[in-house]
Amino acid sequence: MEQGKIAILGGGNLGSSIVKGLLKSNFPGEKIIVTRRRTHLLENFKKEKVIITEDNCYAVKQANMVIIAVKPHQIFSLLSEIKDQIKPEQHILISTVTGVSIKEMGDVTGNIPLYRVMPNTAIALCESMTCIASMDTNQERKGKIIGLFDKLGKTVIINEELMGAATVLGACGIAFALRFMRAVSQGGIEIGFGAELSQQITAQTIKGASSLILESDNHPEQEIDKVTTPMGITISGLNEMEHQGFSSALIKGLITSYNKLGMLSKK
Numbered sequence: 001m002e003q004g005k006i007a008i009l010g011g012g013n014l015g016s017s018i019v020k021g022l023l024k025s026n027f028p029g030e031k032i033i034v035t036r037r038r039t040h041l042l043e044n045f046k047k048e049k050v051i052i053t054e055d056n057c058y059a060v061k062q063a064n065m066v067i068i069a070v071k072p073h074q075i076f077s078l079l080s081e082i083k084d085q086i087k088p089e090q091h092i093l094i095s096t097v098t099g100v101s102i103k104e105m106g107d108v109t110g111n112i113p114l115y116r117v118m119p120n121t122a123i124a125l126c127e128s129m130t131c132i133a134s135m136d137t138n139q140e141r142k143g144k145i146i147g148l149f150d151k152l153g154k155t156v157i158i159n160e161e162l163m164g165a166a167t168v169l170g171a172c173g174i175a176f177a178l179r180f181m182r183a184v185s186q187g188g189i190e191i192g193f194g195a196e197l198s199q200q201i202t203a204q205t206i207k208g209a210s211s212l213i214l215e216s217d218n219h220p221e222q223e224i225d226k227v228t229t230p231m232g233i234t235i236s237g238l239n240e241m242e243h244q245g246f247s248s249a250l251i252k253g254l255i256t257s258y259n260k261l262g263m264l265s266k267k
């Protein structure tokens with residue numbers, strides 16, 4: 001199967017981020033079709049030659065890869081709308097939708113190669129962490145999907161049962177990390193920096209901390225040990241944060257999100 005057009009059905013927060021990432025990775029704009037009902041909100045992409053339409057069936061007919069990025073309650077009516085246009089020899093269907101299983105999608109679409117992916121909004125900058133799950137045994141197709149998302153950040157193949165956990169850690173994780181960043185940055189203002197400079201120092205410091213882990217196999221605590229002088233200022237601050245429940249708050253927050261996801265999926 002030739003690499004043809006990519007259709008993104010649902011150009012909202014994530015769908016638009018995927019379009020931005022594709023463009024940043026030099027995927028040609030004229031090979032991207034993006035849909036939503038309020039198409040005027042996608043006008044910005046026109047200058048990049050991206051095809052914008054509200055017609056999901058038209059988008060599917062033009063494309064080989066179809067990425068679904070609508071809300072969970074919208075996916076089944078969308079699948080019913082496009083199912084007659086999806087051909088096993090032409091299409092791969094890729095869902096970003098939280099809490100909807102491959103089996104549930106397959107019950108509507110029939111015999112179509114189906115993938116579930118869980119990226120995050122950093123996909124706009126080709127810095128996503130994308131978890132991928134599928135039952136597809138066709139290695140060529142699998143390679144194409146991995147190759148596509150590798151260009152948009154890092155990818156990992158997981159069992160579908162871990163998709164809920166991937167949603168919380170990877171997708172919600174962006175919000176958790178940014179709230180952490182906001183808090184640190186506000187602390188920076190209290191100790192003397194202007195808001196802008198405090199944010200800049202905080203963001204680059206967090207990026208540096210991430211790189212220290214991503215570019216080594218070190219455990220975070222090994223890198224922390226290098227910064228904490230006995231009786232020093234770093235360990236005093238860290239221990240105070242732990243006394244106030246820092247790690248515990250983060251872990252409890254993650255588990256709360258995970259439990260909420262479980263409750264919503266059962267509805």
Ligand SMILES: NC(=O)c1ccc[n+]([C@@H]2O[C@H](COP(=O)([O-])OP(=O)(O)OC[C@H]3O[C@@H](n4cnc5c(N)ncnc54)[C@H](OP(=O)(O)O)[C@@H]3O)[C@@H](O)[C@H]2O)c1
Pocket residue numbers: 009010011012013014015035036037038039056069070071072074078096097098118119120121171
């Ligand atoms: N946001 C994230 O960080 C993230 C990360 C990973 C996965 N996800 C998953 O990605 C999906 C989308 O999330 P989101 O945050 O991007 O939501 P969102 O901003 O609400 O985007 C969904 C978009 O779908 C469009 N839409 C709804 N019905 C449609 C239809 N029948 N045909 C075409 N477009 C339609 C809506 O636009 P109109 O109203 O104009 O049609 C809306 O812009 C969700 O299932 C979510 O679980 C999100």
